[in-house]
Amino acid sequence: MDAAEYGAVRHSKIHPRFLNTNSTSHKWAFGAIAELLDNAADASASQAIMEMRVFEVPGGSDGSGTEPLEALIIMDNGTGVDREQMHRLLSFGHSEKAALLLAQQNGERDVAADHKPIGRYGNGFKSSSMRLGRDALVLSKTKEFCTVGLLSQSFLESVDADDVLVPIVSWRHGKDERGEDTYELLPDIKDGEAEQSLAIISKHSIFSSAEEIMGQFMPIGDTGTLIIMTRLRGFDTGALELDYRSTPEDIVLHDPTAEDGVFQKERHNxxxxxxxxxxxxxxxxxxxLYKVPRMQIYLQGAKVKTRRMTGMLSSRHIETYKPNFVAEPATIQIGFSESQHEYGMMIYHRNRLIKPYVRVGIQNDPDERGMGVLGIVEADFLQPTHNKQDFDDSRTHYRTLLKKCAETLKSFWWDNVERGEAEAAEEEAAGALFSGQRRTRKRKAPMMDRWIQCDFPECLKWRKVPANYDLEPYKDGTTPWYCQYHPDPAWANHDVPEEQELVEP
Ligand SMILES: Nc1ncnc2c1ncn2[C@@H]1O[C@H](COP(=O)(O)OP(=O)(O)O)[C@@H](O)[C@H]1O
Ligand SMILES: [Mg+2]
Ligand SMILES: [Zn+2]
Structure with a gap:
């Protein structure tokens, strides 16, 4: 087959090689996974399920048998996308206007109402899915439609395409009298689109017929999106980059070049x-990943324990920071972590972790100062870089924030550690008795917020519970907790709004 024969299928005016180039902004595989979860969260999903699975696909030495194909699957119960949104999801915006125009000519859509300037649509899905694997199949369900789309480097290479063809098929779904699911193919926007798209998807995805594809919409539920990434990235040894076998209920990254084989990001200091x-x-x-986690995330069959980071800080001190060049102030919450070895600034942007464990000020000195102190920083005025793993610092706003964090840390360390030591030393010098008693004051009594998240999917609110409330039974994440369990009746209801985190100290 030649790419020219798929003239009816939508395409992005971009060379397929760009898919790979574009994905290199994600050096770190987990950064790419986070983008896909961000999309689920943006689509108001209350749940995302992620797992690696092996499919049997046609193959074998003579092509008549089967061979295993590993897949990374992410399914969410968000709003889902319809045909036009699927197109935007899979393409780079370049042909979006044309597609909308075409839709308008067919009287399907009001372009003016729908049109948003190019550049408004991001690149997250494209860069991250193509970073993780060479092929991504997306199945999405809205209240009315079921849509499937394919972004596949394998396919594009096999037909020697010089545009990015994105086959998309959409059905209106419903129920018949017997309650069985029905699927009615949407009319082509361009003659032959559905037929050609189906042919490509059946040949180049893990599903080989329309019936098989339609069967995949069932597990999605009312609405949501299922992404299946295959031809996953691996090493020359044949091992996959994402290792789901060595650690139960987890996916871990190895570095074959590291002495102990454990992957670590390069970090200053x-x-x-x-x-x-x-x-x-x-x-x-x-x-x-999220400062206040909302969505429930399941990884390899087990729920990721949600934790509110700020609830892990003892002797917490809160500061707001508003340099004159910004409209939104940043908040810095600083306190002792549970471990001496866990320290630095966790810097979030719109609730999403961008930079973990950034050591500032005295934490960079080769002594113990600042160890065990964690800062939770929400800095919405900063601009994350393309891969959301760093901040753009062209206007030095990021450096300015770090300087502020360094000052906050220094005074926190003085108040909670050094002042006590200095006073003790002074007394000792003055010959005071019982100076040792003073020294015990050096860390104030822990003042921690104890949060727990309601597991009711429609609620998912966080509640503060008193110090004597036993959280142990819920710690492993398998026993659900609901608002109704709250010991204070004032909070024991899903309808009660969530408590504000920042209560001025
Ligand atoms: N899981 C999802 N559920 C619903 N819509 C999605 C999902 N993933 C992507 N989309 C849609 O595709 C668009 C493009 O996604 P993406 O490439 O990540 O860029 P951005 O998130 O910056 O808009 C999103 O704006 C959204 O409309
Ligand atoms: Mg995105
Ligand atoms: Zn609740």
Whole structure:
């Protein structure tokens, strides 16, 4: 087959090689996974399920048998996308206007109402799915439609395409008298689109017929999106980059070039030998990904324990920071973490973790100062870079924020550690008795917020519980907790709004 024969199928005016080039902004595989979860969260999903699975696909030495194909699957119960949105999801915006125009000519859509300037649509899905694997099949369900779309480097290469063809098929779904699912193919926008698209998807995805594809919409539920990525990235040894076999209920990253094989991101000032778990454990990363986690995330069959980071800080001190060049102030919450070895600034942008464990000020000195102190920073005035793993610092706003964090840390350390030591030393010098008693004051009594999230999908609110409330039974994430369990009747109802996090100290 030649690409020219698929003239009716939509395409992006971009060379297929760009798909790979574009994905290189995601150096770190987990950064790409996070983008896909962001999309689910943006689509108001209350749940995302992620797992790696092996499919048997036609293959074998003579092509008549089957061979295993590993897939990374992400399914959410968000709003889903219809045909036009699927097109935007899979393409780079260049042919979007043309498609909308075509739709308007067919009287299907009001372009003016729908039109948004080019550039408004991001690149997250394209860059991240193509970073993880060479092929991505997207199945999405809205209240009215079921739509399937394919972004496949394997397909594009096999037909020697010089545009990015994005086959899309859409059905209106419903129920017949017997309650069985019905699918009615939407009319072509361009003659032959559905037929050609189906032919491509049946040949180049893991499903080989329209019936098989339609069968995949069932598990999605009322609305939602299912992404199946295949031809996953691997090493020359044949091993996959994402390892789901060595650690149960987790996906971990290896670095075959590292001495102990454990993947670590390069970090300024990171001491040799100190490992940061969220660099290589997806489960650990997902625990911190959102400052206030909303969506329930299941990884390899087990729920990711939601944790509110700010609830992990003891002796918490809160500061707001509003430089005159910004409209929205940043908040810095600083306190002792549970471990001496966990320290630095966790910097979030719109609730999403961008930079974990950034060491500032005294934490960069080769002594113990600042160790065990964690900062949770929400800095919406900053601009994340393309891969959402760093901040753009062309206007030095990021550096200015770090300087502020360094000052906050320094005074926190003085108030909670050094002042006590200094006073004790002074008393000792003055010959005071019982100076040792003073020294015990050096860390104030822990003041921690204890949060737990309601597991009712329509609620998912966070509740603060008193110090004597036993959270142990819910810690492993398998026993659900609901608002109704709250010991204070004032909070024991899904309808009660969530408590504000920042209560001025
Ligand atoms: N899981 C999803 N559920 C619903 N819509 C999605 C999903 N993923 C992507 N989309 C749609 O596709 C569009 C493009 O996604 P993406 O490439 O990540 O860019 P951005 O998120 O910056 O808009 C989104 O704006 C959204 O409309
Ligand atoms: Mg996105
Ligand atoms: Zn609730």
């Amino acid at each position: 990171q001491r040799a030998g100190s490992k940061i778990k969220l660099d290589y454990s997806l489960r650990a990363y997902l625990t911190y």
